[in-house]
Amino acid sequence: MDDIAARVKAVVGRVLKIDPKTLKDGDHFVQDLGAESIQSIELVAEFEDEFDIEMDEDDALGVQRVGEAVEFIRKILED
Amino acid sequence: MKQYELVETEGPVLLEDVFPHDNVPLILFNSNFTDTINGEDVTFDLAHLTERDLHITDTTFRDGQQARPPFTVKQTVDLYKFLVRLSGPNGVVRNTEFFVYSKKDRDALEACLEVGAEYPRVTGWIRADVADLRFVEKVGLKETGILTSCSDYHIFMKSKMDRRKAFEKYSAAVGAALEAGIQPRCHLEDVTRADLDGFVIPFVQNIMRMSESVADELKPKVRLCDTMGFGISYPGAALPRSVPKLCWRMVHDAGVPPERLEWHGHNDFHKVLINGMTAWLCGCNALNATLLGIGERTGNPPLEGALFEYIGLTGGTNGADTLVLTEIAEYFEKEIGYTIPNHQPFVGRDFNxxxxxxxxxxxxxxxxxxxxxxxxxxxxxxxxxxxxxxxxxxxxxxxxxxxxxxxxxxxxxxxxxxxxxxxxxxxxxxxxxxxxxxxxxxxxxxxxxxxxxxxxxxxxxxxx
Known part of the structure; x- marks a missing residue:
């Protein structure tokens, strides 16, 4: 697991109160991890803090799975 | 059945000709409607509706005040000044009316006259008693409402008269007003449960005959008073509850022109504004209303609602200042201590x-x-x-x-x-x-x- 993926999972674990080691790339934030509406926004806010980036809010809230979040953030960092 | 195909568009079709957003949604008609009266199909002409001089009249200080602790003279004058601004220079709110019996009534009325505004014109309200006219003459009013209750509930049970006595008493009061140079406005109290053919129309025909030779500005006005809120706007409804049929018969059978015909309603069955609007459509040029809809029991048509119907119908404010409505609502709450229901349209705290x-x-x-x-x-x-x-x-x-x-x-x-x-x-x-x-x-x-x-x-x- 690369650094970005590890940091994304650490954030997800912290916000959703889940052990990051149990997270899989295919986990769906809402259906598998039980994220509530406000937690989706908390995730966006925490990702922005963690990576010091600003994400398009609508696009970011459209991300549904952990692995997608990793790729979404990786792309922003690369751009 | 015709099959309808999906119509795809480049973007949203917002129907802005009806919902302009920077104006009130427009009330557009694309057909007239018909009803059957005395076995004859009659057509209500909606195409030429806006050619009529539609307007609002106010009864905040009369019917409105009847339903609550009295306003002080200062409150009355403050509210009157709000009405002046609300009405604008073209008289969208054309008249308002006052009791004239007590010194406080007359003080408030005279203080409003001193404002010197053209609109709303200050008018009176009296019982059908020739002696009461002296109060109106004393304060120099040019128009007064006269209580001419017309159902047998009122004639027999309340006033202990019979139809002949009522007919003569009311006609005498109208005659005295004409002689005094005061335009009478006959309030046909409880008309929605009255005998139209047996009392209402004969009486109204009589006062129309009495005034044939008087100047136009003195010719009697007629107010249709739906005292208990029994009026019904649905096409096909029967008299005496049918608002369209009442209006039509007043114009065509009793001979009252729309410019002298007015509707006054109550909200006992939640129909107060729609009945008023229907009366506008069907022959009354004037719709009587009160600020915030206050009034006896369940209230009268809310003036603010009538104003937005007016704008929707005519397409413009005609000089009325709608922003004043919010000031009026604040005044009622802060200065008068009246609690406006939060959900009341246009003026309630939560309306939007x-x-x-x-x-x-x-x-x-x-x-x-x-x-x-x-x-x-x-x-x-x-x-x-x-x-x-x-x-x-x-x-x-x-x-x-x-x-x-x-x-x-x-x-x-x-x-x-x-x-x-x-x-x-x-x-x-x-x-x-x-x-x-x-x-x-x-x-x-x-x-x-x-x-x-x-x-x-x-x-x-x-x-x-």
Missing amino acids: KTRAGIHAGGLYQDHRIYNIFDTEAILGVPPLVAITDKSGSDGVAYWVNSFLGLKGKDRLRKSKLVKIMRWVTDEYDVHGRTTAVSDVEMGNLVEEHLPETYFEKVKQDNPS
């Missing part, structure tokens, strides 16, 4: 406030989705969001950005407001709160979590 997160989401994207019209421009009240457990992140985002006056790309993103959202969520989910979060609490949260933005706003609001 959403509590549903999904609606707040719509507002957040574009006001037009969930605001009836541009309420900020027309009433000085931007659409609002109340913060509750149903508000969601969109509601909080809308509230905070509205509070800070941030629009478009300057709006704070939801991710910047997440701590406020979390506080709101926990209030309900963790602490079991059952009340809405107040604006003060929300302001405090903004100060705590967005201090720089908050103080920037404070600085802008208080430049000194």
Whole structure:
């Protein structure tokens, strides 16, 4: 697991109160991890803090799975 | 059955010819309607409706005041001045009416006359008693309402008369008014349960005959008083409850021209404004109303509702100042101590406030989705969001950005407001709160979590 993926999972674990080691790339934030509406926004806010980036809010809230979040953030960092 | 195909468009079709948003939604007609009266099909002409001199008359100080502790003289004059501004120079609110019996009534009336406004004209209200006319003469009014109750409930049971006595008494009062140079306005009390052919029409025909030779400005007006709110607007409804048929028969069988015909209703069956509007459509040029709809029992047509119907019908304000309505509502609450129901259209505290997160989401994207019209421009009240457990992140985002006056790309993103959202969520989910979060609490949260933005706003609001 690369650094970005590890940091994304650490954030997800912290916000959703889940052990990051149990997270899989295919986990769906809402259906598998039980994220509530406000937690989706908390995730966006925490990702922005963690990576010091600003994400398009609508696009970011459209991300549904952990692995997608990793790729979404990786792309922003690369751009 | 004709098959309809999906029509795809480049963008939204917003029907702005009907819903212009910077104006009140328009009430457009594309056909007349017919009803059957005395076995004959009659047509109500809606195409030429706006060629008639439609207007509003006010009875806040008469019927409105009857239903509440009396206004002070100062309150009456203050409200009258609001009505002057609301009416505008063209007399959209044409008349208002006063009792004339007590010294306080006359003091208030004379103080309003001293304002010197053209509209609304000050008129009186008296019983059908020739002696009562002296009160009207004393204060120099040119028009007065005269109580001419016309159902047998009133003639026999209340006034202990019979039809002949009522006919003669009312006719005498009208005759005396004409002689005194005062335009009589006959209030046909309880007309929606009266015998039209046996009393109402003969009486009205009589006063029309009596006034054939008098000057136009003296010819009697007729007010159709739906005293108990029995009127029905549905096409095909029977007399005496049918509003369309009553109006039609007054014009065509009793000979009252629309410019001298008026509707006065009550809200006992929740029909007060729609009946008034129907009367406008069917032959009455004047619709009698009160500020906020106050009035005996369930109230009269709310004047503000009548005004928005007027604008919707005619397409413009004709000089009426709709912004005054919000000042009037504030005056009623702060100076008179009257509690306006929060959900009352146009003037209630919450009339354009959403509590549903999904609606707040719509507002957040574009006001037009969930605001009836541009309420900020027309009433000085931007659409609002109340913060509750149903508000969601969109509601909080809308509230905070509205509070800070941030629009478009300057709006704070939801991710910047997440701590406020979390506080709101926990209030309900963790602490079991059952009340809405107040604006003060929300302001405090903004100060705590967005201090720089908050103080920037404070600085802008208080430049000194």
